[in-house]
Amino acid sequence: MLQIDYKSGVSICDQVVNGFIRLIAMKVINTGDSLPSVRSMASNLSVNPNTIQKAYAILEEKGVIYSIKGKGSFVADSEKTNEAIIKNETNNLKQAILSAYQIGYKKEDITEIINAIYKKEE
Amino acid sequence: MLQIDYKSGVSICDQVVNGFIRLIAMKVINTGDSLPSVRSMASNLSVNPNTIQKAYAILEEKGVIYSIKGKGSFVADSEKTNEAIIKNETNNLKQAILSAYQIGYKKEDITEIINAIYKKEE
Amino acid sequence: MLQIDYKSGVSICDQVVNGFIRLIAMKVINTGDSLPSVRSMASNLSVNPNTIQKAYAILEEKGVIYSIKGKGSFVADSEKTNEAIIKNETNNLKQAILSAYQIGYKKEDITEIINAIYKKEE
Amino acid sequence: MLQIDYKSGVSICDQVVNGFIRLIAMKVINTGDSLPSVRSMASNLSVNPNTIQKAYAILEEKGVIYSIKGKGSFVADSEKTNEAIIKNETNNLKQAILSAYQIGYKKEDITEIINAIYKKEE
DNA sequence: GTGGTCTAGACCACA
DNA sequence: GTGGTCTAGACCACA
DSSP states (O other), rough: OOOOTTTSSSSSHHHHHHHHHHHHHTTOOOOOBOOHHHHHHHHHTOHHHHHHHHHHHHHHHHHHHHEETEEEEEEEOOHHHHHHHHHHHHHHHHHHHHHHHHHHHHHHHHHHHHHHHHHHHH | OOOOOTTTTSOOHHHHHHHHHHHHHHHOOOOOBBOOEEEEHHHTTOOOHHHHHHHHHHHHHSSEEEEEETTTEEOOOOHHHHHHHHHHHHHHHHHOOOOOOOHHHHHHHHHHHHHHHHHHHH | OOOOOOSSOOOHHHHHHHHHHHHHHTTSSSOOOBBHHHHHHHHHTOOOHHHHHHHHHHHHHHTSEEEEEETTEEEEEEHHHHHHHHHHHHHHHHHHHHHHHHOOOOHHHHHHHHHHHHHHHO | OOOTTTTTOHHHHHHHHHHHHHHHTTTOOTTOBOOOOOOHHHHHTTHHHHHHHHHHOOOOOOOOSEEEETEEEEEEOOHHHHHHHHHHHHHHHHHHHHHHHHHOOOHHHHHHHHHHHHHOOO
């Protein structure tokens, strides 16, 4: 379900968190869908269960999933998930753009980068 | 000269590195200007000299400063600093924009954020 | 695994960096192989862990190894390591040859040294 | 007489030593010629007299100059200087070439680098 | 005084 | 257990 890059420098925990946020944002998994159990996820990725446990806790704290003892973890309702995801992403963008602005980037400089990425990925 | 947030999660070393890159990018300090000595910087920020030493080493490797044993550390030629700064900033932007792209942001969504920042700051 | 000369004038850190580059270049250790942990290496060489830590950080930055928090350090893909190794070695050679050129060595003088080494070692 | 690059990372002392060795090797200055006094050299290069003093001491130790108290420093006889210079340079080359050999460089790989340098500089 | 390297040892995040 | 960051402080080369 998720691809982990063990050499990327990004912690596995963060990769799991971001991976699920992405899957939810792209509607690959939707409100009410259950996530793999901590243990199955851990064994599939050959990863320590604690790592997955922590990732799920972070996702729950962000409001994109909820966990029910003895049943498992589920995607929260789309209103909540949308809000959480957009807030997260917009903050990232704001920070990067503000920083670029402060060192003298013009709107066009940023637009150029955007165009390059959207063209390349399409 | 620099503001350090000791609880930000970002390492002190990185804050010093990014702080100076920003100061140089904004031309607050210019080619040939000397940076505070490792020791004075360390005592001003109430931080261990090794931490500043490491930050300066990273800045030197990025090509934005050069250090002379026994003399001090200085801002590099503007050609070199510009190159390093643009590379740094463009990487930041690329990462943020790619991530936004992947979860479904459209060009217009990002442009909106850009406009908000550039209007607000002007 | 590595021989350190504590009085050579070359820093321990650099000796570790160059030592591993050589081991990788000579295929004594290969892609995916794990390096000794920072701590075990440090105790084996009777050296402070920070020194090894720094050496590993430099090796990672050069692209010949990658480190995973909590797991260890590993030799990178051979594509990456080859590139880094050749860059490193070619720089060394260039520097030595340029210096010889400048004080009047002719091509033949250098070729003679090369022949002596290659004959002797074969 | 000498060009010092204050940002090169190479210590001023070493630059002075290598600079004179080069001048002697290229016969710009010859046996019996006097070197600038420590003080005039220091003031010309805006450098601490101790630094020049040390450089001269190293040159004397290598046998390429000799100093007479109250009179100054002079280039040694050409037999001595030649010997010292060739020994120095050949050692450098041997070290670099042996290292290249050990990691699998072929003669041709090194020859290519030599040709590139000799063509570029001519 | 200034940068550079190192020891000794603590503490954190991650697995 | 493993890598990463940091404090405290010594010592060296260089100017």
